[in-house]
Amino acid sequence: MNLNIALLPGDGIGPEVLAQAVKCLQAVEETFNHNFIYKEALVGAIAIDKKGSPLPDNTLNLCKESDAVLFGAIGDPKYDNNPNATVRPEQGLLKLRKALGLYTNIRPVKVFPTLIENSPLKKEIISGTDFTIYRELTGGIYFGEKKINKEGTIASDLCEYSEKEISRIAHLAFKAAKNRRNKLTLVDKANVLESSRLWRKVVAKIGESYPEVKLEYLFVDNAAMQIILNPKQFDVILTENMFGDIISDEGSVIGGSIGLLASASIGDENALFEPIHGSYPQAKGKDIANPIASILSAAMLLEHFKLFEEAMAVREAVDKSLKKGVVTPDLETKSQYGTNQVGDFIAENIVDSE
Amino acid sequence: MNLNIALLPGDGIGPEVLAQAVKCLQAVEETFNHNFIYKEALVGAIAIDKKGSPLPDNTLNLCKESDAVLFGAIGDPKYDNNPNATVRPEQGLLKLRKALGLYTNIRPVKVFPTLIENSPLKKEIISGTDFTIYRELTGGIYFGEKKINKEGTIASDLCEYSEKEISRIAHLAFKAAKNRRNKLTLVDKANVLESSRLWRKVVAKIGESYPEVKLEYLFVDNAAMQIILNPKQFDVILTENMFGDIISDEGSVIGGSIGLLASASIGDENALFEPIHGSYPQAKGKDIANPIASILSAAMLLEHFKLFEEAMAVREAVDKSLKKGVVTPDLETKSQYGTNQVGDFIAENIVDSE
Ligand SMILES: [Mg+2]
Ligand SMILES: [Mg+2]
Numbered sequence: 001m002n003l004n005i006a007l008l009p010g011d012g013i014g015p016e017v018l019a020q021a022v023k024c025l026q027a028v029e030e031t032f033n034h035n036f037i038y039k040e041a042l043v044g045a046i047a048i049d050k051k052g053s054p055l056p057d058n059t060l061n062l063c064k065e066s067d068a069v070l071f072g073a074i075g076d077p078k079y080d081n082n083p084n085a086t087v088r089p090e091q092g093l094l095k096l097r098k099a100l101g102l103y104t105n106i107r108p109v110k111v112f113p114t115l116i117e118n119s120p121l122k123k124e125i126i127s128g129t130d131f132t133i134y135r136e137l138t139g140g141i142y143f144g145e146k147k148i149n150k151e152g153t154i155a156s157d158l159c160e161y162s163e164k165e166i167s168r169i170a171h172l173a174f175k176a177a178k179n180r181r182n183k184l185t186l187v188d189k190a191n192v193l194e195s196s197r198l199w200r201k202v203v204a205k206i207g208e209s210y211p212e213v214k215l216e217y218l219f220v221d222n223a224a225m226q227i228i229l230n231p232k233q234f235d236v237i238l239t240e241n242m243f244g245d246i247i248s249d250e251g252s253v254i255g256g257s258i259g260l261l262a263s264a265s266i267g268d269e270n271a272l273f274e275p276i277h278g279s280y281p282q283a284k285g286k287d288i289a290n291p292i293a294s295i296l297s298a299a300m301l302l303e304h305f306k307l308f309e310e311a312m313a314v315r316e317a318v319d320k321s322l323k324k325g326v327v328t329p330d331l332e333t334k335s336q337y338g339t340n341q342v343g344d345f346i347a348e349n350i351v352d353s354e
Numbered sequence: 355m356n357l358n359i360a361l362l363p364g365d366g367i368g369p370e371v372l373a374q375a376v377k378c379l380q381a382v383e384e385t386f387n388h389n390f391i392y393k394e395a396l397v398g399a400i401a402i403d404k405k406g407s408p409l410p411d412n413t414l415n416l417c418k419e420s421d422a423v424l425f426g427a428i429g430d431p432k433y434d435n436n437p438n439a440t441v442r443p444e445q446g447l448l449k450l451r452k453a454l455g456l457y458t459n460i461r462p463v464k465v466f467p468t469l470i471e472n473s474p475l476k477k478e479i480i481s482g483t484d485f486t487i488y489r490e491l492t493g494g495i496y497f498g499e500k501k502i503n504k505e506g507t508i509a510s511d512l513c514e515y516s517e518k519e520i521s522r523i524a525h526l527a528f529k530a531a532k533n534r535r536n537k538l539t540l541v542d543k544a545n546v547l548e549s550s551r552l553w554r555k556v557v558a559k560i561g562e563s564y565p566e567v568k569l570e571y572l573f574v575d576n577a578a579m580q581i582i583l584n585p586k587q588f589d590v591i592l593t594e595n596m597f598g599d600i601i602s603d604e605g606s607v608i609g610g611s612i613g614l615l616a617s618a619s620i621g622d623e624n625a626l627f628e629p630i631h632g633s634y635p636q637a638k639g640k641d642i643a644n645p646i647a648s649i650l651s652a653a654m655l656l657e658h659f660k661l662f663e664e665a666m667a668v669r670e671a672v673d674k675s676l677k678k679g680v681v682t683p684d685l686e687t688k689s690q691y692g693t694n695q696v697g698d699f700i701a702e703n704i705v706d707s708e
Contacts, residue, residue, distance in 0.1 A: 120582050125474045141495075141513065146548035153517040155552035159495065160510035189596070194500035198509035224604040228474050228582065242543070246600060250578040 001305060003036045006066035008059065008096075010044040011089060012279025013289035013339075014072025020291035020343025021070060021298040024317070027350035028302065028310045039066070043096070044089040044279070045076035054092030060099055063270065068301050069100070071274035072294065077281055097137060101267035104169045105135040105244065106176075106300070107276065108262070109231070109251040114322045115331065118256030121228065126254060131234035132180070133251060134173040135244025137265060139165045140195070142241050161195045161240065166202040172266065173238040174210040183235035185216045187223045187243050199240060220247070227251055252276060259290045259330055262297035264304060271304050273297040287338035290328040292318055295346055317349035355659060357390045360420035362413065362450075364398040365443060366633025367643035367693075368426025374645035374697025375424060375652040378671070381704035382656065382664045393420070397450070398443040398633075399430035408446030414453055417624065422655050423454070425628035426648065431635055451491060455621035458523045459489040459598065460530075460654070461630065462616070463585070463605040468676045469685065472610030475582065480608060485588035486534070487605060488527040489598025491619060493519045494549075496595050515549045515594065520556040526620065527592040528564040537589035539570045541577045541597050553594060574601070581605055606630060613644045613684055616651035618658060625658050627651040641692035644682040646672055649700055671703035 007022065009015035022038060029036050041059040048054050054074075063069050074093050079085045096102075111119070111129045119126045144158035177184040186203050188196035200217060207215040218226065220243045226233065227250055239247060252258050258277065265272045275293030283289045295318060302311040321327060326345045329335045337345075361376065363369035376392060383390050395413035402408050408428075417423050428447050433439045450456075465473070465483045473480045498512035531538040540557050542550035554571060561569040572580065574597045580587065581604055593601060606612050612631065619626045629647030637643045649672060656665035675681060680699045683689045691699075 120475055120479045122474060122476060142546045144510070148548055148552065152552075152555075154514065155548040156498070156512055156514035157547045157549050158510055158512055160508065163507040192496050193511045194502055194509040195511050198502065198506075201506075221599045221603040224578065224600045225607045228604065228607050245575045246578045249575040250582065250604070253579045253582050 001034045001307065003034070003068065003305065004066045005036055005038050005301070006063045006069045007038050007040040008043040008063070008069060009040065009072040010074045010279065011046055011076050012073055012281040012284045014044075014074065014279055016285070016287070016289050016339050017275065017291040017294035018070060018072040020339060020346070021294040023343050023347040024295050024314055024350055025298050027347040028307075028314065031313065031351050032307070032310050034307075034310075043071075043092045044074035045079060047092060048079075048087055048089060054087060054089050055095045055099075060096065063096060063100060066270070068304065069096075069270065069272040070298060070301060071272055073275065073277065073279035075279040075281070096272070097265055100270040100272065101138070102265035102270065102272055103136060103138045103165070104172050104266040105137040105248070106264040106266065107133045107135065107248040107251065108300075109133065109255060111255040112257050112260060112322055115255070115257040115260070119254060120256065121231075121254050125229070126231060126256075129231040129255065131231070131237060131251075132176060133237045133239070133244060133248045134169060134176065135239055135248055136165065136169050136241045138241075140241035159193070159195050159242075161198055163198065163202050166199050167206060168268075170203050170206045170238060173236050174206060174213050177213045177236040178210060181235040182212055183214045183216070185218050185223075185234055185237050187218050187220050187237055187239035187247060189220050189243075190217070191219060195240070203238065223247055224250060227254065260292045260296065262293050262300050264297070264300045266304070271301070273301045273304075287340060288329055289339050290330050291339050291343045292321070292327075295343070313350050314346070317346045320349050321346050355388045355661065357388070357422065357659065358420045359390055359392050359655070360417045360423045361392050361394040362397040362417070362423060363394065363426040364428045364633065365400055365430050366427055366635040366638045368398075368428065368633055370639070370641070370643050370693050371629065371645040371648035372424060372426040374693060374700070375648040377697050377701040378649050378668055378704055379652050379655075381701040382661075382668065385667065385705050386661070386664050388661075388664075397425075397446045398428035399433060401446060402433075402441055402443060408441060408443050409449045409453075414450065417450060417454060420624070422658065423450075423624065423626040424652060424655060425626055427629065427631065427633035429633040429635070450626070451619055454624040454626065455492070456619035456624065456626055457490065457492045457519070458526050458620040459491040459602070460618040460620065461487040461489065461602040461605065462654075463487065463609060465609040466611050466614060466673075466676055469609070469611040469614070473608060474610065475585075475608050479583070480585060480610075483585040483609065485585070485591060485605075486530060487591045487593070487598060487602045488523060488530065489593055489602055490519065490523050490595045492595075494595035496599075513547070513549050513596075515552055517552065517556050520553050521560060522622075524557050524560045524592060527590050528560060528567055531567045531590040532564060535589040536566050537568045537570070539572050539577075539588055539591050541572050541574050541591055541593040541601060543574050543597075544571070545573060549594070557592065577601055578604060581608065614646045614650065616647050616654050618651070618654045620658070625655070627655045627658075641694060642683055643693045644684050645693050645697045646675070646681075649697070667704050668700070671700045674703050675700050
């Protein structure tokens with residue numbers, strides 16, 4: 001397969017970890033006979049510094065012309081600590097998602113057996129957990145009309161959803177469930193919210209076209225409990241933007257390996273893949289950053305293009321690094337392996353897995 | 355002290371557990387020389403059956419005339435399983451909160467050392483956890499304008515807050531923090547929502563009048579993580595209605611003893627105290643329901659009227675029942691004690707504690 005991949009390393013440890021993901025994609029090219037073309041562009045704080053904008057035009061154009069975007073990380077303390085900063089690195093990612101029409105955020109929550117001791121939850125609760133959250137990313141209250149009266153004493157935000165916004169992500173979630181364990185849980189607050197009732201109506205209707213998928217409903221407050229009490233019950237969770245923000249961050253910590261989690265943001269024309277961790281500026285350039293989340297985001301990219309065998313080869317090489325203890329010091333304090341060595345080990349094992 | 359207490363036993367196990375709470379209040383009267391007058395009224399499914407309304411007028415009037423309401427539980431499967439039911443037992447509680455102006459919901463999250471093994475979280479994470487959530491209860495998106503277009507394809511909910519709504523609960527939360535460990539965490543989404551920015555502005559301003567209280571801010575998605583990762587960090591959490599719904603339900607399960615948790619709903623003129631558990635109809639009349647949450651809601655009632663020593667006597671008697679294993683079978687499967695015996699034991703230990 002030929003793929004044009006835009007590389008947006010961004011800030012902090014972004015470039016270092018992204019370089020390891022590229023190594024792994026190159027190993028996949030070699031092993032499975034594909035041809036990926038990589039083009040790099042600036043985003044985030046470094047783009048502000050060099051071009052005056054967190055998302056320069058040529059970066060956006062490159063992304064639009066590419067088949068997929070592989071993203072590093074974004075953010076720099078010099079902007080966080082400056083309340084007067086009018087341009088912020090994070091705006092680069094938000095603008096990019098919007099410009100590329102990335103309306104679905106996919107967040108897998110999976111427990112790595114070798115890291116299960118790191119979980120704040122008991123082993124018997126968390127063991128075997130493997131679900132994926134489909135979060136609507138461009139609608140709802142985060143993007144609804146905001147108002148404040150002129151006295152500054154009454155403020156409001158509007159949560160609005162249309163059938164079309166719900167339907168396009170619902171189809172993606174049902175398809176994902178079909179390829180997994182055939183269970184879809186819609187998280188909403190339909191006992192109180194009109195927008196949630198629309199979600200329930202539209203999703204129930206679409207569900208009729210996926211008779212093999214069992215559709216369940218869960219109120220968001222109950223979901224917040226169930227993710228802790230019995231995370232194994234879930235397969236695919238579908239939810240609106242803000243509930244997805246809360247639930248997916250809650251889900252990200254239960255496995256105890258937040259540094260290993262990847263995500264995808266999907267639209268009809270484009271897709272972006274990134275680790276869920278931040279730019280971790282304290283670790284920049286020290287060859288200690290964990291590249292696994294970035295490498296797993298490359299695996300999600302491969303799956304997006306239905307290169308399932310290739311993605312599996314990446315995942316198996318990652319598992320091998322975890323099992324053999326070829327990991328960065330965040331996972332094993334006494335580890336002697338750096339970012340580059342871990343990336344090399346995983347890439348080499350992709351080639352050798354054949 | 356003289357107190358008029360309205361008793362609303364409600365449905366399912368409500369009457370049985372409430373009876374144990376009353377026993378304990380009577381023990382407090384005897385021991386500390388108070389005079390409480392109890393008057394009972396119908397609410398919930400039983401009120402629909404007997405009076406045609408989940409909140410009959412005489413029930414509401416009794417509550418309005420009383421100093422406080424002690425509530426059992428509400429809900430009956432014959433209404434849950436009937437999608438055509440136009441009147442539902444739960445409406446009784448929602449109407450009552452609204453009619454009494456109960457704008458603050460208080461949910462303590464505390465770990466009982468004897469029950470710590472029941473927690474889904476690891477002991478070292480949960481041990482020592484002791485915080486209280488102040489949730490705004492009558493505003494925000496649950497009560498905001500709801501719309502649906504006539505084609506039924508676009509739906510919306512409005513989240514609106516006024517300075518006044520924020521300010522009155524903020525004062526209660528700051529006062530609570532002053533009487534605890536002097537830390538208040540405002541949970542919001544001020545990086546995105548206009549209403550959250552108003553919360554932050556109003557709470558920051560009020561905080562100037564409570565200089566001894568350390569005020570911190572936490573985005574709701576991060577709060578959902580922190581409650582699992584490090585629940586010990588919290589003292590008092592203050593938040594708006596929907597965030598409070600999610601966060602307090604999440605908090606209720608981390609201690610592993612959801613059956614023991616009580617709550618208060620406070621207004622300027624009245625206050626209501628209830629266990630957070632439901633009516634558990636399967637257990638009705640079997641003398642197996644755990645009365646401790648109801649008894650602890652009576653302790654919250656005493657604290658509300660500044661009867662701190664009295665409340666402490668109740669809490670110590672509860673701790674004794676837990677330590678001695680005088681508990682219902684939900685806590686110890688082999689237990690021979692019933693609802694009434696546990697209530698008797700706790701009430702007797704209030705009297706004897708002097
Ligand atoms: Mg988030
Ligand atoms: Mg709730």
